[in-house]
Amino acid sequence: xxxSTKGRYALRLMINIASRTDGKPVSIKDIAGAENISDKYLExxxxxxxxxxxxxxxxxxxxxxxxxxxxxxxxxxxxLRLTEGTxxxxxxxxxxxxxxxREANCATINLWRxxxxxxxxxxxxxxxxxxxxxKPEAGDEYCI
Amino acid sequence: xxxSTKGRYALRLMINIASRTDGKPVSIKDIAGAENISDKYLExxxxxxxxxxxxxxxxxxxxxxxxxxxxxxxxxxxxLRLTEGTxxxxxxxxxxxxxxxREANCATINLWRxxxxxxxxxxxxxxxxxxxxxKPEAGDEYCI
DNA sequence: CCATTTTCCTACTTTGTCAATAGGAATTTA
DNA sequence: TAAATTCCTATTGACAAAGTAGGAAAATGG
Numbered sequence: 001x002x003x004s005t006k007g008r009y010a011l012r013l014m015i016n017i018a019s020r021t022d023g024k025p026v027s028i029k030d031i032a033g034a035e036n037i038s039d040k041y042l043e044x045x046x047x048x049x050x051x052x053x054x055x056x057x058x059x060x061x062x063x064x065x066x067x068x069x070x071x072x073x074x075x076x077x078x079x080l081r082l083t084e085g086t087x088x089x090x091x092x093x094x095x096x097x098x099x100x101x102r103e104a105n106c107a108t109i110n111l112w113r114x115x116x117x118x119x120x121x122x123x124x125x126x127x128x129x130x131x132x133x134x135k136p137e138a139g140d141e142y143c144i
Numbered sequence: 145x146x147x148s149t150k151g152r153y154a155l156r157l158m159i160n161i162a163s164r165t166d167g168k169p170v171s172i173k174d175i176a177g178a179e180n181i182s183d184k185y186l187e188x189x190x191x192x193x194x195x196x197x198x199x200x201x202x203x204x205x206x207x208x209x210x211x212x213x214x215x216x217x218x219x220x221x222x223x224l225r226l227t228e229g230t231x232x233x234x235x236x237x238x239x240x241x242x243x244x245x246r247e248a249n250c251a252t253i254n255l256w257r258x259x260x261x262x263x264x265x266x267x268x269x270x271x272x273x274x275x276x277x278x279k280p281e282a283g284d285e286y287c288i
Numbered sequence: 289c290c291a292t293t294t295t296c297c298t299a300c301t302t303t304g305t306c307a308a309t310a311g312g313a314a315t316t317t318a
Numbered sequence: 319t320a321a322a323t324t325c326c327t328a329t330t331g332a333c334a335a336a337g338t339a340g341g342a343a344a345a346t347g348g
Contacts, residue, residue, distance in 0.1 A: 107275045
């Protein structure tokens with residue numbers, strides 16, 4: 001029941017980009033330095049966010065990344081699902097049909113469904129903008 | 145963000161024991177057969193529940209395991225924490241002081257706290273008795 | 289055109305955990 | 319004393335997590 005570094009880094013990444021007020025692209029190097037994360041690892045993570053449509057990239061000098069939508073429209077769920085995969089606590093309640101043929105006789109399915117809903121309710125309603133509002137000092141969100 | 149087989153098996157184990165109405169001890173072999181789980185693996189899992197005070201064991205022929213408390217007093221949280229360890233989504237919000245020195249500047253700590261609370265609220269209020277009530281047919285709760 | 293800066297792409301490595309499997313010791317009962 | 323049980327520890331194979339590494343492709347500024 002853990003969110004891995006990949007997902008946590010992705011969130012910090014998005015918060016970092018969202019916090020820049022000038023419209024200039026932010027480079028991996030910049031973010032990696034500010035967040036104290038391996039830039040090569042960040043590269044792989046942001047590639048997921050890029051192909052997932054949450055950021056867009058600009059190559060070459062002065063290049064970098066920009067959010068593809070306003071932070072109010074990017075939820076924590078979007079970021080975490082791209083990086084972590086599904087966040088459901090067990091396979092049986094995953095989005096599509098990974099479902100268990102004995103579901104009708106299962107004593108725990110309701111528990112998993114309730115857990116799944118509680119988690120989704122939070123991550124699908126919290127946006128990057130919400131997280132930025134929590135950040136006390138710009139450029140200083142270092143939590144693991 | 146997954147509950148491993150260990151935790152899921154532990155829950156099925158407890159439900160299985162709780163479902164027996166005669167006061168006789170239930171052997172590993174019995175449960176493993178009924179639940180279609182490796183008995184050697186179950187052994188290791190029930191050892192955690194035993195040393196954690198949720199079941200008690202009786203050796204020798206006709207031996208086995210019994211719940212140490214009524215199912216109404218055993219929560220899902222007790223079972224999962226013994227088998228899975230902490231269920232908090234990130235180290236920073238774990239029960240004791242694994243805490244992050246930059247917490248004051250962290251944009252995501254509130255998110256993790258809310259997730260943690262949502263999960264705890266469910267698993268600490270749902271009991272084994274509640275799960276047994278969900279079970280449609282005795283001896284037939286096979287979900288992974 | 290060219291050097292530099294950036295993203296892009298793929299492969300590799302290391303470490304640890306999950307999910308068992310295995311074998312036998314200790315205890316209790318009949 | 320044989321059988322049934324729990325108890326204890328070690329080992330294994332597969333997989334994922336968390337990076338590390340090296341270079342190709344694209345854009346810019348001079």
